[in-house]
Amino acid sequence: MFEPAAPRARNVIADLAARGRYHFTSSELRSALGVSEAAARQALSRLAAKGEIASPARGFYVTVPPEYRRLGCLPADQFIPALMEHRSSPYYVGLLSAAQYHGAAHHRPQEFQVVLQRNRPAIVCGAVRVVFVARRDLDAVPVESVNNPRGTILVSTVEATAVDLVGYMHRAGGVDRVAGVLLELGDDIDPKRLVEASQSASILWAQRLGYLLERVGAGDRAMLLKEHVRKHARNFTRLLPGADAEGARRSKDWRLVVNASIETEA
Secondary structure, eight states, X not given: OOTTHHHHHHXXXXXXXXXXXXEEEHHHHXXXXXXXXXXXXXXXXXXXXXXXXXXXXXXXXXXXXXGGTTTTSOOHHHHXXXXXXXXXXXXXXXXXXXXXXXXXXXXXXXXXXXXXXXXXXOEEETTEEEEEEEOXXXXXXXXXXXXXXXXXXXXXXXXXXXXXXXXXXXXXXXXXXXXXXXXXXXXXXXXXXXXXXXXXXXXXXXXXXXXXXXXXXXXXXXXXXXXXXHHHOOSOEESSTTSOOTTOEEETTTTEEEOSOOXXXX
16 A cells, blocks of 8 residues: 555645645645554655655654755755744754854854753764754743744744853863853854843853953953953853863952963964
C-alpha cells in the first residue's frame, strides 16, 4: 500500500510549500494521505532518503528546497519558530547567534543557540546543529521579532544579548571571545535598556558585564549600569567564577575581582 504513498506525499508537501508552509508533522501527513501509520512512515522515509524532507525532531518534518539540499535541512532560523510552537515552548535566539543578528559578524557560531526555560538535547539535522541553553525568568528577557525567509523569529535584544553573553561565557567561547563580541555590539547598546535587561538576571552578571564594557571602550554605555551595581551589588564577585583569585586586583566600581586578563578576539 505504501508504493503510491510517496508520490502522493510529495504532492501534499509541495502544496504546503506553495502556500508558504515548509513544516508539517507525521500525523498531519498521515491524515492528509488517509493511509496507515506504516505507509506514512514508508513515504516519509523515501522522501527523506532523496533529501526532499528532513526531520529536526521526532514527528516533526521540514521541506528542504533545492538550494538547501547540500545542507540537508532548512537553516535553523527557518524552522525553530515552528518547532517551538509545535512544542508550546517559549524561546528566543540568544548568545552568539543573537549577536550575529545584531551585527557581530566576526563571531559566527558553528551552532545555532536557542534559549529555553528548560534544557533539551541538541538537534542535529543534516549539517545544522541547534543547541539549547536553559534560562530562568525567560519571560522577563527583552526580545524582538526579526524577519527571515520563512516568517519571523524571536531574538534577544542587543542589551539582553550582552547580559546573556556574560552570564553564559562558557557557552560563548570564553571571556576573550565575549569581550570581542561586546566590542562589536557596544555602539548599539542603549544605557537605559541595558539596566532594564540586567534586571532579568543576577546582579553578578551586571558586575561582570559593566567591567567588560569599560574594558572594550564602551564605558559610556555602562554608566547607568554602574549606578545599578552600586545600589544592588552587596559583595565582590569574580570575573571568572571558577578561576583562582589569589593576587587578583579589584575593581571597586564594579565590586569585581579581576582574576583574568582580557585579550579581545576581534
